[in-house]
Amino acid sequence: MTLATLSIIVLAGLLAATLIPGFDLGLGALAAAFLLGLAAGVTENDVTAFFPADFFVLIVGVTALFAVAQHNGTLDWLLDLLLRLAGGRLVLIALAPFAIGAVLTAAGTLPAAATAIVSPIALGFAARYRISPMLAAVLGVTGIISGLLSPLAVYGVTARELSGKLGIGLPGSAPVTFLAGGLLAGLVVCAGVLAVGRWKGGIPRGRTSTPAETPTTPVPATEAPGAPAPVAPVPTPASPGSGAVTVTAEPEAPAMAPQRSGARAFTLVCMGAVVVLSVGFDMNVGYLGLTAALILQLAFRMPIGEVVSRIPWNVVLLIGGLLTYVGLMQHLGAFKQISDLLGVTGAPLLSLLVLCYVAGITSFAASSIAVFATVTPLLPPLVDASLSPVGGVLALALASVLVDLNPLGITGGLILGAAEPAVRPRLFRQLLTYGLISIVVAPALTWAAFGWW
Secondary structure (H helix, E strand, O other), X not given: OOHHHXXXXXXXXXXXXXXXXXXXXXXHHHHHHHHHHHHHOOOHHHHHHOOOHHHHHHHHHHHHHHHHHHHOOHHHHHHHHHHHHOOOEHHHHHHHHHHHHHHHHHOOOOHHHHHHHHHHHHHHHHHHHOOOHHHHHHHHHHHHHHXXXXXXXXXXXXXXXXXXXXXXXXXXXXXXXXXXXXXXXHHHHHHHHHHHHHHHOOOOOOEOOOOOOOOOOOOOOOOOOOOOOOOOOOOOOOOOOOOOOOOOOOOOOOOOOHHHHHHHHHHHHHHHHHHHHHHHOOOOHHHHHHHHHHHHHHHXXXXXXXXXXXXXXXXXXXXXXXXXXXXXXXXXXXXXXXXHHHOOOOOHHHHHHHHHHHHHHHHOOOOHHHHHHHHHHHOHHHHHOOOXXXXXXXXXXXXXXXXXXXXXXHHHHHHHHHXXXXXXXXXXXXXXXXXXXXXXXXXXXXXXXXXXX
């Protein structure tokens, strides 16, 4: 057995070990890289050189800026604005979690944090307006997926940076194309879910008799240490047979203090500057985010611990450890071996379909971004064989994330945790069915839709 083959077996073992409670994939990948490096005669310094320092700056910078925006209320203000636009229209209220999820991830929020924010809102709307909990959950997570490939999102930047490191020649329009592809896929899924929901009665017809006040967006307890647990809105029962839901109006919130309003405006300016400079002038979004976060923290005397504690260090460890191991695998020739095994001679599109199913099936029980980072190194030979680089990356990315909505992962766990206890058993079965169907359908659809882009 060659060391390249051994590295593939170890990687499969690491992914399978994620099913063990308490196992950390990032730590496991770093340890495996060290031990495999010793067996292969690769020095510790050479193994350390595989650590993705650029990804470290990227994730820390983007999430630090998001942490500041969340702490000073800018994020809550943006979410409240979206919610108020829904008014009393039940269809628009059902779509609010989709819009909120898309805005959150497009602005740089990690999927787990976005899910923690969107889940109580979506399930709270479901309880208040008699909307199907499953429908609300699917719309919220689909919105999160729609924004994942934006130029500011960690997933979108990871796709571009990883493609650059692998020599996959992406055009300058790739960031916009990725965002458009993600939004298009999300809108198609959203339209299908809404159509089925209206047909099955998952969304009551008509309007609310009294426009609801906007629920306060909770800070996700999983991302902010010490934050209170989110509380779902309490529905007021409607009269039987009526087409509307009666909602008791809540008292209006006090006007925002001038200082808070100024902080919000300055934060929006900084976030806009990060978008313009990163997309328009090709500047490093990680360093831009770090700089903007530091300026905001100093300008408004925010405790630095409030920013640092909100950075998802577990995700930093996950991506850093996994990509260190992947770098060693590339050094040993493992991905060339896999590419030769999976390749369909003279048919790069069929090889891409195989990769999409590998990504989708693996992502069902493992981290989507980890799976995407592991499978993407198999793309260069297909691109060399005339596969569209943008289409290949986009199809793989979406095949990895569209299977996220299942009860066996963190996304499903957060949704079930936000649901009312009475609906959890049925919601669990619905999420499991949806997830199993998505494994079969999603890779084929993303391949058919985007493989030729």
